[in-house]
Amino acid sequence: MANDLRPDLAILVVGAARLVADELGGAVRAAGVEDMRTPYGFVIRALADGDRTLTEVADLLAVSKQAAIKVVDEMAARGFLVREAHPTDRRVKLLRLTPKGTLVRETALAASRDLERRLRATAGDAEVDALLRALLALLDDHATDAIAGHSRALW
Numbered sequence: 001m002a003n004d005l006r007p008d009l010a011i012l013v014v015g016a017a018r019l020v021a022d023e024l025g026g027a028v029r030a031a032g033v034e035d036m037r038t039p040y041g042f043v044i045r046a047l048a049d050g051d052r053t054l055t056e057v058a059d060l061l062a063v064s065k066q067a068a069i070k071v072v073d074e075m076a077a078r079g080f081l082v083r084e085a086h087p088t089d090r091r092v093k094l095l096r097l098t099p100k101g102t103l104v105r106e107t108a109l110a111a112s113r114d115l116e117r118r119l120r121a122t123a124g125d126a127e128v129d130a131l132l133r134a135l136l137a138l139l140d141d142h143a144t145d146a147i148a149g150h151s152r153a154l155w
Helices: 009-030 038-047 054-061 065-077 099-123 125-141
Strands: 081-085 093-097
Touching: 009 099, 038 054, 038 065, 038 081, 038 093, 038 099, 054 065, 054 093, 065 081, 093 099, 099 125
Parallel strands: none
Antiparallel strands: 081 093
C-alpha cells in the first residue's frame, strides 16, 4: 500500500524539471539578466560551441525555421545574440552570442553543476550516476536529444 502513496514517474520528472528551471532562472536573474525566457536557453546552448546559421540552429533544435526565427529575432532585440555576415556566403548570416548570452550560458551551467554537486552530497555518486543513466535511457527511448537541446514542447 505504501507504493500507492509514492508519486508516479511523471510527477517526479515534472517536479524535478520545475525545480531545475527555477534554480537556473534564479541564478540568471541574480546575475542581472531579467528578460530571459526558456526557449532562449536552447538557442544559447546551440550557440555555446560557436556561431551557427539560423538553419543550423533550427535543425539542431528540431524546430521549423519559422519557429527559430521568431525566437532569434526576440533574442537579438533583447541583446542575447547578434547576426553577423557569413565569411563565405553573403546571403547567410551567422548567429553569435553577445556577452549577455554568454553570461546566461555560464551562469546556468554553473548553477546546473552546483545543483548536481548538492544532489551528489545528499544522495551519493552512485545514485546520481544511476539517475543520469535512467534519464538518458528514457530520452533515448523516445528519440529526444536532450544533449543537443531538442525540445519541441518548449517552442
